[in-house]
Amino acid sequence: xxxxxxxxxxxxxxxxxxxxxxxxxxxxxxxxxxxxxxxxxxxxxxxxxxxxxxxxxxxxxxxxxxxxxxxxxxxxxxxxxxxxxxxxxxxxxxxxxxxxxxxxxxxxxxxxxxxxxxxxxxxxxxxxxxxxxxxxxxxxxxxxxxxxxxxxxxxxxxxxxxxxxxxxxxxxxxxxxxxxxxxxxxxxxxxxxxxxxxxxxxxxxxxxxxxxxxxxxxxxxxxxxxxxxxxxxxxxxxxxxxxxxxxxxxxxxxxxxxxxxxxxxxxxxxxxxxxxxxxxxxxxxxxxxxxxxxxxxxxxxxxxxxxxxxxxxxxxxxxxxxxxxxxxxxxxxxxxxxxxxxxxxxxxxxxxxxxxxxxxxxxxxxxxxxxxxxxxxxxxxxxxxxxxxxxxxxxxxxxxxxxxxxxxxxxxxxxxxxxxxxxxxxxxxxxxxxxxxxxxxxxxxxxxxxxxxxxxxxxxxxxxxxxxxxxxxxxxxxxxxxxxxxxxxxxxxxxxxxxxxxxxx
Numbered sequence: 001x002x003x004x005x006x007x008x009x010x011x012x013x014x015x016x017x018x019x020x021x022x023x024x025x026x027x028x029x030x031x032x033x034x035x036x037x038x039x040x041x042x043x044x045x046x047x048x049x050x051x052x053x054x055x056x057x058x059x060x061x062x063x064x065x066x067x068x069x070x071x072x073x074x075x076x077x078x079x080x081x082x083x084x085x086x087x088x089x090x091x092x093x094x095x096x097x098x099x100x101x102x103x104x105x106x107x108x109x110x111x112x113x114x115x116x117x118x119x120x121x122x123x124x125x126x127x128x129x130x131x132x133x134x135x136x137x138x139x140x141x142x143x144x145x146x147x148x149x150x151x152x153x154x155x156x157x158x159x160x161x162x163x164x165x166x167x168x169x170x171x172x173x174x175x176x177x178x179x180x181x182x183x184x185x186x187x188x189x190x191x192x193x194x195x196x197x198x199x200x201x202x203x204x205x206x207x208x209x210x211x212x213x214x215x216x217x218x219x220x221x222x223x224x225x226x227x228x229x230x231x232x233x234x235x236x237x238x239x240x241x242x243x244x245x246x247x248x249x250x251x252x253x254x255x256x257x258x259x260x261x262x263x264x265x266x267x268x269x270x271x272x273x274x275x276x277x278x279x280x281x282x283x284x285x286x287x288x289x290x291x292x293x294x295x296x297x298x299x300x301x302x303x304x305x306x307x308x309x310x311x312x313x314x315x316x317x318x319x320x321x322x323x324x325x326x327x328x329x330x331x332x333x334x335x336x337x338x339x340x341x342x343x344x345x346x347x348x349x350x351x352x353x354x355x356x357x358x359x360x361x362x363x364x365x366x367x368x369x370x371x372x373x374x375x376x377x378x379x380x381x382x383x384x385x386x387x388x389x390x391x392x393x394x395x396x397x398x399x400x401x402x403x404x405x406x407x408x409x410x411x412x413x414x415x416x417x418x419x420x421x422x423x424x425x426x427x428x429x430x431x432x433x434x435x436x437x438x439x440x441x442x443x444x445x446x447x448x449x450x451x452x453x454x455x456x457x458x459x460x461x462x463x464x465x466x467x468x469x470x471x472x473x474x475x476x477x478x479x480x481x482x483x484x485x486x487x488x489x490x491x492x493x494x495x496x497x498x499x500x501x502x503x504x505x
Contacts, residue, residue, distance in 0.1 A: 058254065060186045060245045068187045071245060074238040078143055079180040081234055082173035085150060085227045086115045090317040091336040092220040094325070099220065100159035107159070109318045109456040114163050115170035116314065120449030122174030123442055128285040130179045132278055134249040135186070140239055142175025147231035154224035177445075186245035288436060289443035296503050298490060299434070302426050303444040305482045309388060309419045310448040311455035312475050316342070316412065318456035319463060328405045341409035345391075345416020349384075353421035356380060357428075374433035374498070377425045378491040384421030385483040389476035391415025396472025422483070433494070433504050 056062065063071075089096065090112055097108045130138045149169040156162035214223050244250055292299050317339075324330045324338045357380035364379070365372040395411025430440040463471045490497075498504035 074242045075180050075183040077234050078176040081230045093321050095220040105460040113453045113456040114166045116449045116453040118167050118170035119174045120446045122171045123178030124286050126178040134244045135246050136244045145172035150224045150227045154221040183245050288439040293443040301486045303447040307447040307451040311451035314452040315455040315459040319459050341412035342416040345413040346420050349417045349420035375494040377429040381425035381487050384418050387418030388479045392472045392476035397469045400469030
């Protein structure tokens with residue numbers, strides 16, 4: 001395998017995954033090691049065909065910049081709306097409790113975080129569906145389902161129905177998160193993907209700011225009406241304009257009905273990429289992430305760290321309303337502004353964190369004779385990991401002391417910067433180092449969303465028992481224990497671990 005294949009950033013959880021054989025260890029020796037269909041090594045008999053495809057105007061990599069960025073903007077809009085739905089209701093949790101007569105704090109938190117339980121499961125099913133039927137219509141249908149279940153949330157007559165519809169919303173909302181990264185990798189080479197991916201993380205941070213004022217002004221149900229309207233707008237624009245980007249599907253359609261009768265058509269790629277046994281294909285994609293998670297300590301520990309940070313993130317979402325309304329006496333509308341700290345940290349990470357990560361990687365690769373290694377992603381992870389406990393200490397003890405409201409918000413900004421600065425290196429390391437990078441990313445996403453579901457359920461009780469100071473100190477201690485020594489160990493021992501396992505490149 002070339003260095004280009006070893007070091008490139010490849011497709012996210014929706015990348016191509018091969019299932020030619022029946023067991024996990026056997027398939028590692030008989031299938032391509034790269035996840036990105038554009039960059040994979042092909043057999044000699046297909047070299048000419050793939051050279052033609054690299055120059056083919058229908059190849060999404062060869063589209064005009066305007067067409068690429070239009071497609072990126074449409075996919076990003078889908079991907080922005082779904083996380084918006086996960087968090088936009090957070091400032092309105094007290095209103096949800098009043099509307100449905102909920103007094104148990106765990107059930108109140110459940111109305112928010114049940115979304116994440118199905119959000120974790122969805123990509124395991126939806127990503128392979130996008131490889132069987134294409135990205136385009138899976139995105140469209142997922143968005144339309146998301147529209148209807150959010151409308152149902154607004155009209156739900158009782159708490160049980162509301163929680164049920166929130167669960168369904170999480171599953172439908174996971175569609176663009178499962179597929180959006182694949183769309184970007186279909187369109188852009190590795191060096192161009194970072195800017196295209198930067199917009200994806202902003203939805204959860206922006207949502208509560210809007211949700212607080214909507215809840216205070218016209219009621220919590222209008223939060224879901226707004227999400228429904230945004231989904232409708234996204235569909236109205238994307239259905240006619242968004243084109244298919246997944247190469248095997250495009251080539252399969254060309255083979256069935258070529259636009260140019262004299263064009264040389266691919267003979268091998270289609271059958272290699274589109275599965276014959278669709279049920280088997282779905283089963284392998286469902287179980288492979290769990291296999292990697294339970295058979296690779298590296299994947300487990302990085303996924304655990306990512307999950308811990310994501311769990312704390314949603315714990316903040318669930319506990320901000322009580323902190324800023326009860327302690328700082330903010331209204332529900334103004335309380336939504338408390339989430340701007342996280343959003344600013346995310347934005348700062350998108351501007352600075354990604355550049356720092358890229359410069360570290362390029363510097364280390366240059367020192368290594370121009371050859372990059374997955375472990376060169378880890379220094380950026382270690383850098384970001386120092387900000388996580390600092391932000392938690394700052395936020396927790398300033399809230400505990402009830403000093404000026406800007407202090408806990410500054411703490412959440414530091415935490416938000418650390419969270420996003422560590423997320424990117426973890427995902428890039430998983431993609432770069434594992435043979436089935438898409439499955440490793442799916443394993444991390446499953447673990448992450450599960451803790452995002454669990455943490456808010458005990459957050460109120462934990463802070464009631466320990467206070468904001470000691471509660472966040474406990475979380476910061478866990479972040480230090482998991483997030484600093486283990487990445488350092490991976491940096492020094494990662495290459496040796498990879499060379500001794502068939503799960504790694």
